[in-house]
Amino acid sequence: MNKKITHAQVKQRVAVELARRAKAPDSEFVDADALKPTFERTADATLATTRATYSQRGGEYGDSWSLENMVATFTEHTLKAIGNDRSPAAIRLLVMAALVDVKDSRMTGPFKADSIIDGVAYRASYCQMRLEYEAEQLAR
Numbered sequence: 114m115n116k117k118i119t120h121a122q123v124k125q126r127v128a129v130e131l132a133r134r135a136k137a138p139d140s141e142f143v144d145a146d147a148l149k150p151t152f153e154r155t156a157d158a159t160l161a162t163t164r165a166t167y168s169q170r171g172g173e174y175g176d177s178w179s180l181e182n183m184v185a186t187f188t189e190h191t192l193k194a195i196g197n198d199r200s201p202a203a204i205r206l207l208v209m210a211a212l213v214d215v216k217d218s219r220m221t222g223p224f225k226a227d228s229i230i231d232g233v234a235y236r237a238s239y240c241q242m243r244l245e246y247e248a249e250q251l252a253r
Contacts, residue, residue: 146158173222173223173225174219174221174222174223174225174228175219175221175222175223176221176222177215177218177219177221177222178218182218182221183214183218184214184217184218185214186214186217187210187211187213187214187217187239188207188210188211188214190210191206191207191210191243192207194206194243194246195207195246202242202245202246202249203246205242206239206242206243206246209235209238209239209242210239212235213232213235213236213239216228216229216231216232216235217232
């Protein structure tokens with residue numbers, strides 16, 4: 114069984130390992146990362162943090178990207194509203210609709226207040242963007 118670890122736990126483990134390495138005699142430890150080319154070393158460090166982050170989020174939000182759990186109510190509604198319009202305002206409205214839907218999809222996992230709070234803000238922004246978009250369409 115794979116136990117999920119939080120980003121804070123990953124940072125703690127890294128700090129402990131770095132402290133251990135700092136105290137280890139040179140003969141005991143060879144820093145494999147120091148032997149890697151700079152690009153590989155730096156990319157690997159970021160990718161390790163990325164893996165830890167998305168693993169943590171998967172545990173927090175559940176499988177919000179499965180087709181059974183995916184919510185696309187705002188996206189579908191917006192696609193109908195904008196039709197073939199690909200103006201910057203229409204694309205922005207579509208992106209905001211997708212963000213609202215992502216927040217709603219995350220509600221299939223355990224409760225997280227920030228998902229609801231973010232969802233309220235995304236909806237508020239979507240509402241104003243939609244009003245502005247509609248006004249722009251009427252003015253044409």
